[in-house]
Amino acid sequence: xxxxxxxxxxxxxxxxxxxxxxxxxxxxxxxxxxxxxxxxxxxxxxxxxxxxxxxxxxxxxxxxxxxxxxxxxxxxxxxxxxxxxxxxxxxxxxxxxxxxxxxxxxxxxxxxxxxxxxxxxxxxxxxxxxxxxxxxxxxxxxxxxxxxxxxxxxxxxxxxxxxxxxxxxxxxxxxxxxxxxxxxxxxxxxxxxxxxxxxxxxxxxxxxxxxxxxxxxxxxxxxxxxxxxxxxxxxxxxxxxxxxxxxxxxxxxxxxxxxxxxxxxxxxxxxxxxxxxxxxxxxxxxxxxxxxxxxxxxxxxxxxxxxxxxxxxxxxxxxxxxxxxxxxxxxxxxxxxxxxxxxxxxxxxxxxxxxxxxxxxxxxxxxxxxxxxxxxxxxxxxxxxxxxxxxx
Numbered sequence: 001x002x003x004x005x006x007x008x009x010x011x012x013x014x015x016x017x018x019x020x021x022x023x024x025x026x027x028x029x030x031x032x033x034x035x036x037x038x039x040x041x042x043x044x045x046x047x048x049x050x051x052x053x054x055x056x057x058x059x060x061x062x063x064x065x066x067x068x069x070x071x072x073x074x075x076x077x078x079x080x081x082x083x084x085x086x087x088x089x090x091x092x093x094x095x096x097x098x099x100x101x102x103x104x105x106x107x108x109x110x111x112x113x114x115x116x117x118x119x120x121x122x123x124x125x126x127x128x129x130x131x132x133x134x135x136x137x138x139x140x141x142x143x144x145x146x147x148x149x150x151x152x153x154x155x156x157x158x159x160x161x162x163x164x165x166x167x168x169x170x171x172x173x174x175x176x177x178x179x180x181x182x183x184x185x186x187x188x189x190x191x192x193x194x195x196x197x198x199x200x201x202x203x204x205x206x207x208x209x210x211x212x213x214x215x216x217x218x219x220x221x222x223x224x225x226x227x228x229x230x231x232x233x234x235x236x237x238x239x240x241x242x243x244x245x246x247x248x249x250x251x252x253x254x255x256x257x258x259x260x261x262x263x264x265x266x267x268x269x270x271x272x273x274x275x276x277x278x279x280x281x282x283x284x285x286x287x288x289x290x291x292x293x294x295x296x297x298x299x300x301x302x303x304x305x306x307x308x309x310x311x312x313x314x315x316x317x318x319x320x321x322x323x324x325x326x327x328x329x330x331x332x333x334x335x336x337x338x339x340x341x342x343x344x345x346x347x348x349x350x351x352x353x354x355x356x357x358x359x360x361x362x363x364x365x366x367x368x369x370x371x372x373x374x375x376x377x378x379x380x381x382x383x384x385x386x387x388x389x390x391x392x
Contacts, residue, residue, distance in 0.1 A: 001066040010050050059208045061208075101211050111143075114301060141324045172319060255388045260334070260335055260351065273330055
């Protein structure tokens with residue numbers, strides 16, 4: 001029997017009990033996060049068709065294996081969003097209770113939250129716990145959904161088909177599964193609920209399919225990804241491309257910092273980029289590094305500019321400037337790559353090392369800053385901060 005946890009809000013347990021199939025499905029418990037503890041729910045549970053209830057209803061319609069369901073309420077009454085701390089506590093609970101599959105209807109779009117979420121997700125992955133996470137409905141990079149070790153899900157419209165998904169490898173928005181479910185609505189206590197709207201409501205359908213795969217012996221993230229790919233609907237949709245085109249065309253309104261490198265100092269430059277990202281984080285500014293060479297690693301807040309060859313690097317720059325909820329972008333580029341793909345006018349600030357010389361005509365509105373270890377990092381960072389403060 002597979003243990004499945006729903007991290008969400010409160011649950012109409014009476015309604016769910018009426019849906020489960022005896023001897024095949026059962027409820028393992030209902031929990032709530034309170035005062036930094038995950039505790040059993042003792043108060044009366046609601047009779048409303050809550051978000052968690054809708055998600056569980058969809059899951060039960062598509063799962064066909066033995067399952068034990070656990071519910072963790074991380075939302076406090078009258079709050080518009082759950083706290084990051086409550087999410088982390090719920091994920092730790094799943095780790096301690098050896099849950100097989102976590103259905104996660106929420107996430108954060110803040111890059112500043114990446115380190116703490118990444119650490120706990122890695123703990124779950126080490127125990128072979130599968131996390132299925134919904135992406136933001138605002139079309140923003142979402143965590144943990146955008147991590148490589150999580151199955152990320154986004155809703156697409158697909159009229160005429162009841163349920164299915166499109167699995168995409170190397171997707172520029174880092175989404176694995178574009179799912180669709182049958183247009184349906186239910187009535188409960190005189191209210192009507194749409195079951196086919198929002199990324200979080202298609203996620204439990206994918207969770208159910210993955211739960212079935214787990215019961216069939218596809219017991220690793222790698223195997224599950226492969227099976228999802230093999231059973232993917234080959235019918236393509238243009239919806240996500242239309243969203244991308246909007247991003248490609250919009251002007252960038254956040255600072256773009258370029259660090260110029262050459263073959264001799266690639267490692268040195270990447271370490272410098274990491275220090276800049278960390279220093280900005282300490283000042284409560286979030287950023288992402290787009291790198292020509294470094295591999296994509298969300299723990300290090302780095303995205304590789306050479307991924308997704310179907311998109312020009314300038315398009316990627318524009319896409320992530322809008323798709324990431326960040327205050328600035330940092331770009332690592334060699335001089336050759338720069339002039340093949342960008343103009344120096346695409347950047348607000350250019351950082352280079354003392355041994356690098358540039359003979360190109362410098363834009364009068366563009367600030368060039370030289371980095372030297374002898375100067376000290378804090379003095380160097382102050383120059384960056386002052387330069388951007390004057391422009392933004």
